[in-house]
Amino acid sequence: MNIKSLLLGSAAALAVVSGAQAADAIVAAEPEPVEYVRVCDAYGTGYFYIPGTETCLKINGYIRFQVDVGDQPLNGSLSNDSDWDARTRGQVQFTAKSDTEYGPLTGVIVMQFNADNASNQSAKLDSAYLDIAGFRAGLFYSWWDDGLSGETDDIGSPVTLHNSIRYQYETDAFYAGISVDELEDGFYKTDEDPNNVGVAVGLGGKAGAFSYQITAGYDVDNEEGAVRAMGTVDIGPGTLGLAAVYATGPSSYYTKAEWAIAAEYAIKATDKLKITPGVQYYSNYYVAGDDFSDDDAWKVGLTVDYQIVDNFYAKASVQYLDPENDDDSTAGYFRLQRSF
Secondary structure (H helix, E strand, O other): OHHHHHHHHHHHHHHHHHHHHHHHHOOOOOOOOOOOOOEOOOOOOOOEEOOOOOOEEEEEEEEEEEEEEOOOOOOOOOOOOOOEEEEEEEEEEEEEEEEEOOEEEEEEEEEEEEEOOOOOEEEEEEEEEEEEOOEEEEEEEOHHHOOOOOOOOOOOOOOOEEEEEEEEEEOOOEEEEEEEEEEOOOOOOOOOOOOEEEEEEEEEEEEOOEEEEEEEEEEOOOOEEEEEEEEEEEEOOEEEEEEEEEEOOOOOOOOOEEEEEEEEEEEEOOOOEEEEEEEEEEEEEOEEOOEEOOOOEEEEEEEEEEEEEOOEEEEEEEEEEEEOOOOOEEEEEEEEEEEO
16 A cells, blocks of 8 residues: 555656646747837927838817807808807818938828808818929919918908919928919809819018018919919018909909908017908909909908917907998907817
């Protein structure tokens, strides 16, 4: 019995030792390395490398709440007799950049979402274009979208977002370019189809406290053109802005008047508060049939911008329009916007 017990005990001990050695031989798999997002500082702040690539991506945008006041304010509903309307907008922009032998290759996509209420909402592609070596092609805003800093001036095209191709040469203090624009949803005369084409040129720059911009466009199908000049200069506690525009006739580049002049003075009252009064005069105001009318008009207004905190500001604007042979009107809005 002693010998049998000894043999059984020895076998059990060997089994335990063998099991322990087998357990020690198991090696856990090493976790795969995680590729963390890297900051890309080659193109300014906010860019990061898309993991696994050398392409830099930036995501930015804004959230806006706005209340419009006036006669059927800006919601486009002729059946709405309310004198105010609240709207909300969310916009996000994706900008991708990478180095090539021709310079940075840029791609931009801007998505915009608008809500007048819970059921009346819209989503649209606000811009989408590629850019390399000064050439740009896609859906983007023209130079005619630019204006003075306040809300009184009315010196832009009725539609400024086009499918276009353009070339622009630029330095830190100067730019000049030419574009070919599809004017499909712009102005067209009664004997023309809504599929126009236009050619626009733009140049501008800065010289110390002075900045300037000259923009011109020729609507090929309507056979009409327009030219605009703008300039700003720092004077005293603010910036004086002046602009003038002339059109040979109504076209997709300008339809408000045969000619107009605008002025404003943007007063920087404090680091956070800017107050901008403005005025504009129209000669042969608006379109009657296929040509400008013989009426004139005046417009005066005031815009107030206040930065509440970084990336969050409030804006209020009120504008008064007095056409020669039509009812005068007052309209405005209050806006809160958070940028990121």
